[in-house]
Amino acid sequence: MIGLTNATVRFGARTVLDGLSFAAPKGRSIAILGPNGRGKTTALRAMLGFQPLHGGTRTAPAIVGYVPQYASSNQSYGVLDVVVMGRAAGLGLFGQPRPTDMAKARAALDRVGAARFAGERFDRLSGGERQLVLLARALATGSDVLVLDEPGSALDLHNQQRLLALLDELRRPRDRAIIFTTHDPNHALAAADDALLMMPDGPALFGPVSETVVPDHLERLYGVPMRLVQLLGADGSAHRAVLPAFAGMRAA
Numbered sequence: 001m002i003g004l005t006n007a008t009v010r011f012g013a014r015t016v017l018d019g020l021s022f023a024a025p026k027g028r029s030i031a032i033l034g035p036n037g038r039g040k041t042t043a044l045r046a047m048l049g050f051q052p053l054h055g056g057t058r059t060a061p062a063i064v065g066y067v068p069q070y071a072s073s074n075q076s077y078g079v080l081d082v083v084v085m086g087r088a089a090g091l092g093l094f095g096q097p098r099p100t101d102m103a104k105a106r107a108a109l110d111r112v113g114a115a116r117f118a119g120e121r122f123d124r125l126s127g128g129e130r131q132l133v134l135l136a137r138a139l140a141t142g143s144d145v146l147v148l149d150e151p152g153s154a155l156d157l158h159n160q161q162r163l164l165a166l167l168d169e170l171r172r173p174r175d176r177a178i179i180f181t182t183h184d185p186n187h188a189l190a191a192a193d194d195a196l197l198m199m200p201d202g203p204a205l206f207g208p209v210s211e212t213v214v215p216d217h218l219e220r221l222y223g224v225p226m227r228l229v230q231l232l233g234a235d236g237s238a239h240r241a242v243l244p245a246f247a248g249m250r251a252a
């Protein structure tokens, strides 16, 4: 279980989180949506203990698989070394990675489709490639709690599809808690059970995606008219998608 209870965070005179409560118990996957600067990253950092709270409490296990929003690096670590760092908590202060740690790191790279980068330098990868490697590092922790800050923001459509399939696959056994932030409501529809909508002008909305990721709430969230469309999957199953009214398209 990971979450916040009545959490308040201020930066100077500005209150960014004001009594925010939500939680991901084991077996649930939560998407956090909200406009730029609304406090999504701050909420994740507060949950993980990187951001002090002015009020309220946080709940988190000792080891969390975390993918930060930015994957910059000045250091010339190899990709495999970066992923093996996910095993560090189990190695102790001066512990060396064991063959089993290396095998878990390689398996994690394989799972995110980044095995071909194993021998590269992390700082020479593209932004999207780094994002995949950091996702592998989070998986390599073996933690049953994953916290991913915009894990798809730098990914091309193929890798977004791969990420969403992986997030969906990871939640299916119902033995993990997963929290991810995203600017695409369709990512929430594809891979989350619940959504936290951090409204621009009031308290956050939290609940099942079927009730929260709907045009009315999204219009309030982003100030953009939205349309709900029903799609048929390749196997004939029904899916919902939401589209913003870009390019002059009007909400139905």
Ligand SMILES: Nc1ncnc2c1ncn2[C@@H]1O[C@H](COP(=O)(O)OP(=O)(O)OP(=O)(O)O)[C@@H](O)[C@H]1O
Pocket: 011, 016, 034, 035, 036, 037, 038, 039, 040, 041, 042, 043
């Ligand atoms: N350490 C800090 N000191 C001062 N202000 C901060 C600090 N960290 C974040 N903020 C401010 O808090 C607000 C929320 O930032 P945060 O990064 O949590 O937003 P976000 O919802 O994740 O945004 P985005 O969608 O653009 O990534 C922003 O206005 C930001 O400038």
